Amino acid sequence: MKRMNRILGLVLFLVLFEACSTVPIIGRKQLSLLPESQMVSLSLTSYREFLDSSVVITKGDPVKMVKNTGSKISASVMKFLRDNGLENRASAFSWEFNLVEKPDINAWCMPGGKVVFYSGILPVCLNEAGVATVMGHEIAHAVAQHGNERMSQGLIAQLGGMALDLAIQNEPEQTRNIFLNAYGIGSQLGVILPYSRKHEYEADKLGLIFMSMAGYDPSEALRFWERMAALGGTPVPEFLSTHPLTEKRIEELRNYLPEALKYKP
Numbered sequence: 001m002k003r004m005n006r007i008l009g010l011v012l013f014l015v016l017f018e019a020c021s022t023v024p025i026i027g028r029k030q031l032s033l034l035p036e037s038q039m040v041s042l043s044l045t046s047y048r049e050f051l052d053s054s055v056v057i058t059k060g061d062p063v064k065m066v067k068n069t070g071s072k073i074s075a076s077v078m079k080f081l082r083d084n085g086l087e088n089r090a091s092a093f094s095w096e097f098n099l100v101e102k103p104d105i106n107a108w109c110m111p112g113g114k115v116v117f118y119s120g121i122l123p124v125c126l127n128e129a130g131v132a133t134v135m136g137h138e139i140a141h142a143v144a145q146h147g148n149e150r151m152s153q154g155l156i157a158q159l160g161g162m163a164l165d166l167a168i169q170n171e172p173e174q175t176r177n178i179f180l181n182a183y184g185i186g187s188q189l190g191v192i193l194p195y196s197r198k199h200e201y202e203a204d205k206l207g208l209i210f211m212s213m214a215g216y217d218p219s220e221a222l223r224f225w226e227r228m229a230a231l232g233g234t235p236v237p238e239f240l241s242t243h244p245l246t247e248k249r250i251e252e253l254r255n256y257l258p259e260a261l262k263y264k265p
Helices: 002-018 036-052 061-083 119-125 128-143 146-159 164-170 172-183 197-213 220-231 238-242 247-261
Strands: 020-022 029-031 096-100 107-110 114-118
Touching: 036 107, 036 114, 036 146, 061 096, 061 128, 061 197, 096 119, 107 128, 114 119, 114 128, 119 128, 119 220, 128 146, 128 197, 128 220, 146 197, 197 220, 197 247, 220 247
Parallel strands: 096 114
Antiparallel strands: 020 029, 107 114
16 A cells, blocks of 8 residues: 555655646746636636626726726736747637726636726726836736646646546546646626735746836836835725735835846847
């Protein structure tokens, strides 16, 4: 029995080792058991359900700003990935940028580049640079495949690392719950659950770089996060509840600015 357990442990170790990928630019090794195309497929149903149940704003300057900013940042990110042989990381992405009529201070990006801004966050963004700050941060979560990493961990913890197609076939409800929890769709559709501190700091840094790649001044991100931190109050805005703010975090952003500026065109 002990010998069998050692063999199984070795096999699992080798599987996990082969399943490791690397977060672009950051360089951290991460567990990615699932092809991103499968994550995209799982996300589309929830994404469409959210849009169908929401008021999507289709006209006006705020819509143009969100869409133009998203297009600029995503194009810059995709060029960077292609230039560095990382295009497979986002090959399944089909970018969309939507503004919905909701008072919540929130925004998110699903697998496949499906980005949603809530109208309530625009006064905090204040301008296009503020929108670019949020856009870069949320796109960073998708490009870094943080949701894939969390679902991979969930499949191992709850289903013993079962392949996704088998998990869907044998445990469909549990698999969907793992996805919803792992990628952050909570009990209220479109509400992103907290990422880990590690993932948040990675998205902060990548977000600065992504907005810089697109020609925005990354120092504007400090002003956005300072405005966000000043909100306070009760109830806590959704964006704050999932993006914990501290002086240390803002200081980390400030310290990372010189690195982000290296990517400015």
